[in-house]
Amino acid sequence: MSSPPGFEQLALQHLEAAYNLAFWLVRSRQDAEDVVQEAYLRALRAFAGFRGEDMRPWLLAIVRHTAYRWLNSRRNSSNVVSIEEAYAGHSERGAAELAAQEPDAEARLIGAAEQDYLLRALARLPAAFREVVVLREIEGLSYREIAAVTGSPIGTIMSRLSRGRRDLRKTLTELLAEDEPNAL
């Protein structure tokens, strides 16, 4: 079998997108690295069958598939994913970034911890909603591209994204409300 020249150059351009999707699906840095590596090897093997013009959705579909397989294989052994662990080091960064931002007068949902809370809320969202939020907000994919990655119709993408964002807002509001007594 011939190994297609150019795979590496093409695929590595999308490494950040691949890693982010893997991270948000498996919610662990170490595991995300393993998933990405396995997905890239699979993609290399399947590359001869790749006919599309845009590699990113094709590659992300393989990453997603690999991540779900990985999650399934883990489901029996350990069911607990530590969100705190997944976020080691996140708080400091989030806080620093927030400190650098000018407070927004119009903001309804303010608070130093907002972004951090939001990311925690995202980590807790069911995977079907989490993945569309990540592909949309972090990767900036269009609905059509997200449909190609997940194999779901565009209507489904639209309603999952809509519900996902509203759930995030709800969780965030609750978390901020919980915090208030402590702040006083």
Add this chain to the structure above:
Amino acid sequence: MRCERARDLISPYLDDELGGRDRTALATHLAACAGCAVLALDLRRVAESIAKGGRQRVPATLLARLRASLAAAQRVEGQAPRSQRLPALAGVAWRASLVLAACALTACATWWLRSMAEGTKRLEHDVLAAHIRSLLQESPIAVAAADAHVVKPWFSGRLDFSPKVEDLSAAGFQLLGGRLDYVGDRRVGVLVYKRQLNTINVFVWPHGSGEERLPLLVSRKGYNLLRWTHRGLSYWAISDLSGGELRQLLGLL
């Protein structure tokens, strides 16, 4: 427009994915309804906040690790261009693991060459015959799958191993179902997929030696036959699909 409907449309509106009439109607509604306008603002903040803070930095070691493993995988396939340079930061460990991988794979190749001659010819013949037989019969399947959950338990009562059963319709391979067959003097599981008008038989059985084997595509009597191993199982996929299409299964199964 009612608020309930408006709430569903705010998200695609913010994403610029809402067309013509809905777009105008929602804009009018948002101008008039404070509750929905606030929701729209909040959702935009949520979206922006995640876009800003959710991106994870790729660990520096991952790139080196991927380059190394891709290069190793390509080298093994034989015809790959000499691998791209490893970045300087890839340490001794990587080189050592590459050497080890290369040794393991050479051993694998030697073993493969030796056993190829007889065993494989025989298997090819069996698989080809079973495939043709399945096409001659009324139906190639003994258990039909509305979804994979039906097929897997069916196999588990009949085989001493448990093949992974997945419907791959999203990727263009519809799972029709499964059956048993007899290949290489043993009972094997067969997953039957359909792609457009072509039937694909995927034969699965436990892989004896435990070493993973690289995918190989051959043509026999007008059929394409792709075989590989994954996680201790041997897969032989056969169909009159083109080799390229058949190879898509590799990334999926």
